[in-house]
Amino acid sequence: MKYIYAAVLALNLMAVGSSATTLSEEEREEAKTKLVAEIDKQAKLAQVMNDMIFSFGELGFQEVETSAYLTAMLAEEGFDIEKGIAGIPTAWYATWGSGKPVIALGTDLDGIPKASQKPGVAYHDPIVEGAPGHGEGHNSGQVVNIIAALAMKEYMTKNDIEGTIVLWPGIAEEQLATKAYYVREGYFDNVDAVLYSHVGNGFGTFYGNPGMSGMVSVKYNFYGESAHSAGSPWRGRSALDAVELMSVGMNYRREHLRLAQRTHSVIVDGGDQPNVVPQKASSWYFFRETDYPHIKALWEVGDKMAEGAAMMSNTTWDSVVMGTAWPGHFNKPLALAALENIKKVGMPEWSDDDIKLAKALQKEIGAEVIGLAEEIMPMREPPPQDKLTGGGSDDVGDIAWTVPTIFMLYPANIPNLPGHNWANAVSMATPIAHKGIIAGAKAHAMNMVDLFTNPELLPEMQDYFDNVQTNDIKYESLLREGDTPQIHLNEGIMKQYREKMKAFYYNPDKYDTYLEQLNIDYPMVRDSK
Numbered sequence: 078m079k080y081i082y083a084a085v086l087a088l089n090l091m092a093v094g095s096s097a098t099t100l101s102e103e104e105r106e107e108a109k110t111k112l113v114a115e116i117d118k119q120a121k122l123a124q125v126m127n128d129m130i131f132s133f134g135e136l137g138f139q140e141v142e143t144s145a146y147l148t149a150m151l152a153e154e155g156f157d158i159e160k161g162i163a164g165i166p167t168a169w170y171a172t173w174g175s176g177k178p179v180i181a182l183g184t185d186l187d188g189i190p191k192a193s194q195k196p197g198v199a200y201h202d203p204i205v206e207g208a209p210g211h212g213e214g215h216n217s218g219q220v221v222n223i224i225a226a227l228a229m230k231e232y233m234t235k236n237d238i239e240g241t242i243v244l245w246p247g248i249a250e251e252q253l254a255t256k257a258y259y260v261r262e263g264y265f266d267n268v269d270a271v272l273y274s275h276v277g278n279g280f281g282t283f284y285g286n287p288g289m290s291g292m293v294s295v296k297y298n299f300y301g302e303s304a305h306s307a308g309s310p311w312r313g314r315s316a317l318d319a320v321e322l323m324s325v326g327m328n329y330r331r332e333h334l335r336l337a338q339r340t341h342s343v344i345v346d347g348g349d350q351p352n353v354v355p356q357k358a359s360s361w362y363f364f365r366e367t368d369y370p371h372i373k374a375l376w377e378v379g380d381k382m383a384e385g386a387a388m389m390s391n392t393t394w395d396s397v398v399m400g401t402a403w404p405g406h407f408n409k410p411l412a413l414a415a416l417e418n419i420k421k422v423g424m425p426e427w428s429d430d431d432i433k434l435a436k437a438l439q440k441e442i443g444a445e446v447i448g449l450a451e452e453i454m455p456m457r458e459p460p461p462q463d464k465l466t467g468g469g470s471d472d473v474g475d476i477a478w479t480v481p482t483i484f485m486l487y488p489a490n491i492p493n494l495p496g497h498n499w500a501n502a503v504s505m506a507t508p509i510a511h512k513g514i515i516a517g518a519k520a521h522a523m524n525m526v527d528l529f530t531n532p533e534l535l536p537e538m539q540d541y542f543d544n545v546q547t548n549d550i551k552y553e554s555l556l557r558e559g560d561t562p563q564i565h566l567n568e569g570i571m572k573q574y575r576e577k578m579k580a581f582y583y584n585p586d587k588y589d590t591y592l593e594q595l596n597i598d599y600p601m602v603r604d605s606k
Contacts, residue, residue, distance in 0.1 A: 097177055097239035100530035108232060108530070109421070112522040115228045116515060123224050123518065124511045125583075126150075128591035130186075130216035131196065131506040132583040136209045136567035137187035137249025140167040142582075144186065144246065147219055151244065154227060163258040165562050168248045170264060173230055174241040178269040178535060180528050181480075182226055182521065183473070184218025185247035185275070190570060193578075194499040196506035197592050197599040199437035201499055204581050204595070208574040209567075212502045214276030217489050219246065220514050221274045225521035233529070240529045243268065247473065251497075252566060253294055253363075254400035256472035257556050260479050268480045269535055270411060270528050272521050273473050276505075277486030278494075280424055280516060281454025282416055284409035284483075288460065290339060290365040291404035292470045293376050293555050297323065297383045301392040303356040313354030314391045317347050320358045322386035327362075330378060337467040338375055339365035367404055367465040369553060399563050401555035403474035404465075406546050408481040410537040411524075415483050416456050418523035424451060424488060425512035434600035435491045438503050441603065444493035449509070454486065478552035481538040483524075487517025506591045507599060 100108065133142040144167045148158045156171040167186075192212025193203040204210065226242050233240065245264070248255040259265065299320055304313030327340060334340070342362040348355025364375040380396070387394045432448045439446045476482055489510040494500045504510055527534050581595075588594035 096528070096530055096532045096535060098237070098530050099532050105526050105530055108526045109418070109523045112228045112232055112526065113422070113519050115231065116224055116518050116522060119224050119228070120511070120515055123220050123514050124590065125585045126220045126223070127217050127510055127514055128506045129583045129585065130219070131211050132581060132591060134188045134193060134208065134210040134578055135186070136190065136571055137252050137254060138165070138167060138564045138566045139568060139571040140186045140246070140248060144169060147223070147246070151223070154230070156244070162264065163255065163262045163562065165248050165255055165258065165564060168246060168255060171244040172241060174233065176239050176241060178528060179241040179243060179267055180270050180272065180525055181243035181245060181265065181268045182222040182272045182274070183245045183247060183476070184222055184273065185215040185250035186219065187215055187249055187251050189213050189251065189497050192497070192499050192502050194502035195595055195597060196503060197434060197597045197601060199434055199503060199600060199602040200441050203499070205574060205577045208578055209570060210499070210502045211505050212498050213251070213496070214490050214501060214505045214510070215250070216505055217276050217510050217514050218274045221487055221517035221521060224514070224518035225525065228518070228522050229525045238529055249400070249566060250472060252400045252563070253292060253402040253470055253472040254566070255562060257401045257475040257554055258562055260475045261554060261556060265476055265480045270538060271476055271480055271482040272524055273482055273484050274517060274521065275471070275484060275486055276489050278488060278490045278492040279450045279454040279486055280419055280488040281456070282407070282412045282419065282483050282485045283457060283459065284407050284412040285459030286404050286406050286462070286465065287457070288465060288468045289405040289474065290337070290367055290467045290470050291369065291372050291402050291474055292363055292365040293372055293401050294361070294363050294399040295376065295379060296345065296359055296361045296397045296399050297394055298357065298359045298397065299387060299390070299392045299394045301354070301356050301390065304354045306352045306354055310354060315354050316358035316392050317355040319386040319390040319392045319394065320344055320347065320360045322389050323360060323382045326382040326385055327379070330382065334375070334378070335366070335371065337367045337371070337465060339363070339467050340375065361399065365467060365470055367467055368462065369403065369555070372555065397563070398557060398560040399566070400472065401475070402470045402472035403478050403552065403555070405471060405474040405484060406477055407484050408538050409541050409545070410534065411481055411483045413456070414527050414534060415485060415520065415524050418527070419520045420453055421523065422516050422519045424453060425516050427512070428508065430600050431509050433602065434504065434507065434509070437600065437602035438491055438500060439493050442494070442500050447492055450488055450492060475552070475554070478547070481542045485517065485520060487513050487520070489513030489517070
């Protein structure tokens with residue numbers, strides 16, 4: 078089902094690949110200077126938004142408070158909001174303006190299990206023991222995008238700049254579970270460029286594939302027959318045996334797989350109690366590879382292991398696709414233009430306290446003690462496809478193979494951390510994150526100036542997309558026809574912890590910062606306990 082906005086927008090679209098309003102280079106630089114000044118004035122709003130989302134700490138598909146907070150704010154600012162897009166209750170699509178070009182800003186919302194952590198504290202100190210938290214820093218990205226978009230919206234209004242701004246969230250990014258559905262439902266069919274933000278410990282961007290894997294996320298369900306484990310075990314057919322046999326098979330098969338693959342799994346249902354032969358059991362696999370054919374081939378290996386395990390245990394099986402992601406590939410002309418804007422913004426000025434927190438945390442976890450990044454990340458040539466050795470994934474790859482896209486890292490976190498860990502939450506409601514957000518917002522506002530008013534940039538981007546990126550490789554979704562978003566994910570965890578977490582939601586009417594609300598004397602390190 079196509080969304081209503083696409084039909085309305087199509088009535089007044091201009092030719093793809095051109096800016097409706099043209100400014101000279103001197104005028105663009107003047108606009109960028111004005112936007113930077115306006116964004117500096119929004120530092121308090123950025124801090125409040127960031128700290129509020131950090132305090133929600135919600136997991137994928139359960140970002141109820143976060144999405145309600147952000148959509149209410151955007152509606153007040155005059156954006157049209159479509160909620161529940163692509164059959165995902167916490168997903169939304171916010172638009173402002175009219176006509177071409179259409180520039181979409183996206184980033185993620187979800188947290189990490191068991192990553193609850195007091196910000197500004199350089200040792201493990203959960204806000205709520207066992208609860209989820211922002212151990213990836215996804216609380217900050219929408220702040221980058223919204224602050225940039227509001228500044229650009231005001232400038233466009235005052236200066237009669239034509240075009241449309243779109244804001245959208247990456248729901249359940251940690252499960253790689255939604256962006257392929259956005260693409261399938263047509264939400265990027267009429268978008269000219271995507272500016273994607275992601276928290277980092279440095280400030281920069283890149284083009285091509287910098288080393289990302291694509292993947293398919295699959296849950297395998299096995300079905301057997303229950304029986305008394307001691308009284309009549311011969312009458313049972315253990316689904317857990319099938320799960321374990323599949324694991325053994327995959328682990329033996331690893332030796333004969335490509336170096337670029339990454340395969341990892343968890344048992345999500347191992348039965349109910351030992352005295353009952355499990356009649357149902359499930360395991361959840363991530364199959365990562367560096368291109369579509371190898372992802373499909375690795376998935377086929379998984380299916381064969383499941384079939385073999387079912388045969389050996391006399392059980393049956395089926396599978397559910399939990400999420401998919403194409404390998405990232407990012408637009409070179411847009412990345413080069415964005416890097417120039419990043420250089421103009423420069424790195425934030427870190428305080429002695431910021432550096433003290435970073436070094437104390439690095440020492441605490443046994444990492445190299447280097448403090449905070451001081452220089453802009455250089456642009457690096459992407460490795461050739463046959464030299465890619467695999468790595469992390471982000472389902473923005475599906476979007477990047479649909480429309481010219483860049484991936485910007487903004488400096489809101491601390492170097493040398495493990496990722497997906499409580500340590501990655503330490504900086505995310507502190508001045509480190511607040512400064513990094515403002516830097517990222519300035520860069521994206523400048524990027525929007527170029528996209529809306531430089532008539533040369535969009536055609537260059539489209540040429541790269543058509544004649545380099547997709548010349549030999551065409552996007553084909555990894556989703557099967559009947560696959561649907563797994564919106565039930567993380568319900569149980571959030572049901573267990575949400576009420577406890579609510580007691581610690583940020584109250585900006587009473588406290589200047591979340592640090593103040595939690596009574597944290599920034600920074601708190603081992604020798605100050």
